[in-house]
Amino acid sequence: MTGATLLELPEYAAVAPAVIMIVTALLLLVIDSISPEPGENDRLALNAVAIVGAVTALSVSAWFLVAGTGQTEGPISLFEGALVVDGMALFFSIIVSSVTVLVLLAGYDYAAGDRYQAEYQTLVFLAASGMILLGMANSFVAAFLSLELASLPSYALVAYLKHNRGSVEAGLKYFLVGALSSAVMLYGISLVYGVTGTFQFAAVAEAIADTGLVGILGVGIVMIVGGVAFKTASVPFHFWAPEAYEGAPAPVSAFISSASKAAGFVLAFRLFVTAFPIGVVEGVVDWTLLFLVLSIVTMTLGNFAAATQENVKRMLAYSSVGHAGYVLIALASVTTGSDGYALGAGMAHLLVYGFMNTGAFLFIALTEYWDVGRTFEDFNGLGWEAPVACVAMTVFMFSLAGLPLGGGFVSKYILFGAAVRSGLWWLAVIAAINSALSLYYYSRVVKAMWIDDPEGSFEIESYPVGIYAAIVIAAVVTVLLLPGFGLVSEHASAAASALV
Amino acid sequence: MAGIYDLVPAIAALPLASFVIALFAGKDLPKKGALPGILATAGSLALSLAVAVTVFTTGEGFNQNLYTFVAGQDTFSLHLGVLIDPLSALMLVIVSLIATLVHVFSLGYMNDEGETGLPRYYAGLGLFTFSMLSFVFANNILMAFMFFELVGLCSYLLIGFWFREAGPPSAAKKAFLVTRFGDYFFLVGVVAIFATFGTGAFAGSESFPHLAELALEGEYDVNTFFGLGEQAWFTVLGLLVLGGVMGKSAQFPFHTWLPDAMEGPTPVSALIHAATMVAAGVFLVARMYGFYALSPTALAIIALVGGFTALFAATMGVVKQELKQVLAYSTISQYGYMMLALGSGGYVAAVFHLTTHAVFKALLFLGAGSVIIAMHHNENMWDMGGLKDKMPVTYWTFLSGSLALAGIVPFAGFWSKDEVLYEALIHGLGTEGGLGIVLLAAYAMGLLAVFFTGFYTFRMVYLTFHGEPRSDIARDPEPVRWNVKGPLAVLGVLAATVGFINMVPVKKVTGLEIDYLHQFLDMAPEAYLTNVHHYTELLETDAFAGIHAATPLGEVGTVAASAAVSLGLALAGVLAARQLYNAPQPVEHTDRLGRVKTILMHNYYQDEYQVWLARDVTVPFAGVLDTFDQGIVDGVVNGASSVSRTAGRQVRKLQTGVVTNYAALLTLGLVLLLAAFAVVGGWV
Secondary structure, rough: HHHHHHHHHHHHHHHHHHHHHHHHHHHHHHHHHHHOOOOHHHHHHHHHHHHHHHHHHHHHHHHHHOOOOOOOOOOOEOOOOOOOEEEEHHHHHHHHHHHHHHHHHHHHHHHOOOOOOHHHHHHHHHHHHHHHHHEEOOOOOHHHHHHHHHHHHHHHHHOOOOHHHHHHHHHHHHHHHHHHHHHHHHHOOOOOHHHOOEEHHHHHHHHHOOOOOHHHHHHHHHHHHHHHHHHHHHOOOOHHHHHHHOOOOHHHHHHHHHHHHHHHHHHHHHHHHHHHOHHOOOOOOHHHHHHHHHHHHHHHHHHHHHOOEEEHHHHHOOOHHHHHHHHHHHOOOOOOOOOOOHHHHHHHHHHHHHHHHHHHHHHHHHHHHHOOEEEHHHHHHHHHHHHHHHHHHHHHHHHHHHHOOOOOOHHHHHHHHHHOOOHHHHHHHHHHHHHHHHHHHHHHHHHHHHOOOOOOOOOOOOOOOOHHHHHHOOOHHHHHHHOHHHHHHHHHHHHHHHOO | OOOHHOOHHHHHHHHHHHHHHHHHHHHHHHOOOOHHHHHHHHHHHHHHHHHHHHHHHHHOOOEEEEEEEEEEOOOOOOOEEEEEEEHHHHHHHHHHHHHHHHHHHHHHHOOOOOOOOHHHHHHHHHHHHHHHHHHHOOOOOHHHHHHHHHHHHHHHHHHOOOOOOOHHHHHHHHHHHHHHHHHHHHHHHHHHHHHHHHHOEEOOOOOOHHHHHHHHOOOOOOOOOOOOOHHHHHHHHHHHHHHHHHHHOOOOOOOHHHHHHHHHHHHHHHHHOOOOOOHHHHHHHHHHHHHHHHHHHHHHHHHHHHHHHHHHHHHHHOOOOOOHHHHHHHHHHHHHHHHHHOOOHHHHHHHHHHHHHHHHHHHHHHHHHHHHHHOOOOHHHHHOOHHHHOOOHHHHHHHHHHHHHHOOOOOOOHHHHHHHHHHHHHHHHHHHHHHHHHHEEEEEHHHHHHHHHHHHHHHHHHHHOOOOOOOHHOOOOOOHHHHHHHHHHHHHHHHHHHHHHHHHHHHHHOOOOOOOHHHHHHOOOHOOOOOOHHHHHHHHHHOOOOOOOOOOOOOHHHHHHHHHHHHHHHHHHHHHHHHHHHOOOOOHHHHHHOOOHHHHHHHHHHHHHHHHHHHHHHHHHHHHHHHHHHHHHHHHHHHHHHHHHHHHHHHHHOOOHHHHHHHHHHHHHHHHHHHHHHHOOOOO
């Protein structure tokens, strides 16, 4: 049935998920300009439009993916090959729009009574559209523009609590590090352009096959890796992450650490597979080795730093760095002539991660809403006050650690399995050791919530509907991804295989 | 009649239903779950008989996978399935018959005695029967293993039924642990069989015994491991599975759990010994006999273990004081005979002895149960005596069982035991090399055990039923009801007659084709490769087992001589027992054995050495491992965590909060990467 419908749609309809995001952002601005001082009704209208917009983007992405858009008849190439819509673009569009839905649901309460709610939502939508476009980018220009479209609203979002020193400081730091990273990447792109004379990924791959300028090309590639590392919060471009995640409002932290990271990876996957195929650039720069080094350093540093934190949100920030390290395994495991197994594993992990990590940060949003404090000790005994949310948080923590309570177990398992398949069994061992270490700090949260006695009493006055809904949805999906993982990995590996 | 095979799963499902009913509704039912159990097992019996008759009349079998629980992609799949051939059909009848009678008997032994916890008891019996029946019709070794384990679990639950007393829980644990030790090897064997052949099927041209046969003929490639040749590797596989067999069938040195298992209720002992737990081991060897027939080494070990166990257990049975203890050692000894038969190429003889033994051992246990009811649960034979006149039904049926056990013509045990020994003898004589000598040695031990069997059996009979009553209870025993006498009568008649299904000596002498069991087992469909002539072919192929038969006195002469020798020894044993113990006031003669008595009473210190192994070898070894774990492994882990915390703090120091530092570090990192890859990539 869908096949028939699709035939009637023009090709450019394939970018619909991104367009829906942008249109919703503009719509929100229109509503806001009509009624700049929002009352209760406007708040409902704003949230309704926002959530409908995000859900529509999610539904359209899912529909396209299932219907086979850009998959059954090959990728849909648009704007002279600047954008491409295929299974991977749609898969990441689903991740980004799912996280957007959850974050907006939580924002219903978190930003309630705030004058600038429309701006907040608009910025989220603009960033989300940038991230979706990043997944579709097929040339360096499109990639860089999308990257900036995703990054600039993110800086503003981090600094959104503009009377909060932490938020503003975090926003500034994020911006400065981001600007530096963008500059590095742009310089890299210009070097690659200098060598190849083209921006289009596939054309770059053809051009570098017979170039003599290996030194310039190599510097360019490493610098582009730097840009990717910034977006994915990988070492050594990770410094902004703990600060930004901690200072930003928790829903924004959730958004950046889940969706933005996924967007960074989709760019990396497409870029390095189509523009710099390992078979072609192996002699210049063995980027699998580069990602291997980054993967080990990132996961180890992230996990070790997370283990020593006293602040739960900061712990999550470092754990997010650690997870970037796990996903880098997917890139490190790409070998000449390999199938899409490793990339598919990375994509599937990012999807699961999108739910469990967003859920965890939204739980922090809940505690911020209640003002219970930020350290592990402040969570003591919370499980008996807010059992539903704490059960959900338990699911997130164990799933992040890789226990079979949620999809995190399977996705980590096949990710490490991908490393073993590529002969990097010792990388899988390092990752497993890191996972074991991560169980320590994740279970500290669980222990605090359920086992330790509270020091004082909690003053919980209300149970916000929006945040609760978002947390429960995230938890249910995380759990369902355990039995339903086959469906995800099927699409992920199909999309990855189409790319390779 | 093909439809009957569709009902085969119901044979096992009925007792499973009774298990569920007894477990959840047992306490509200009039007999606490006994009635659903009796109905279910009787239904299983009826279906089993129908299946057996169908196999007998049509000569067709049934071999089908019913459920795939792991579907392998590019590799093997794991199934549950049904295999019905004469062997499994026969075993289904035996198991469901004994289970039915045990259920009926339990009415008298448990309900009438006012035991508590009956729903648990009947639930256990139901699950036990279900497990064993499923094990019997399993069509692959993994399914067999699963139900083999379930059988072990059920015996644990039932042996420990009286868990509030000291003995039963300990005995249950021992049974569980000892058999589990054997099952480790079995499990490894199952995995290894799948790894080697990619299938665990028992029957058919795709089955692992047949693939092994083809591999030895060089027509099929299998994976062998550790650089072993194919035959050596198959021997290893066979021996691994044999570990489970020896545990379950209580073969030396894994027999120690069985005498202790007498702590369970007597009907349970009957079920365990006659038809389920202990029989499972021997049945498994018979089930995959086509595999063992390929390996002379495995056969030699089976025969030797069997012959040794037969003799070894029989000597211990001679000095026991308690009725059920004597029966326990006789069980070990009789399963030794079955192993002896299997090891020496007597597949039919083994199945025959399995059949007759199931009948007469169930009879003896139920008879002992009847005596125990009468004696108010005093089991010491020295307190009995003179029960012959007080309980005639029990006496005459018990006598029938005893004659069968001792191997006196024409009772069932004579025919089967004689055939076992005959097979061992002729194959021992006919086979060349070490295997022939091993078979003859095993035969000699089995033959010697005949004397002891006759002796301890009739010592038991005389002490229990003859002479003057030696205690007040024995003078006025409690009467037993129909539900005890009924099963005894059925089994008593069977114990006298069931041997007629395979009278080989009569066949050889008269030339009449009356070896019905042999013919029945030979009716397995050709395609299954589980029929007798296929096994004979394998055994006689020199590339495989290379076992041949020789009859130096001619067929008739050899069979007659063999029968005469074993009957003579059995009679000698019986007469010796009569001489010593058939007196109004018999006295203990065991002191005349001197130090031998001490050794026998202590069961050759088997328990002691196993306890020593556990306590003085395993525990210190575990202690060393514990120290290693605590000191070194945990030390490393603790060290790692403290190192990681310290490292983490250092990492934290990097995160200064000053953004210019970040920019510097970031740039530095990039430069380092650039420099490193410039060198690696050879750009400079």
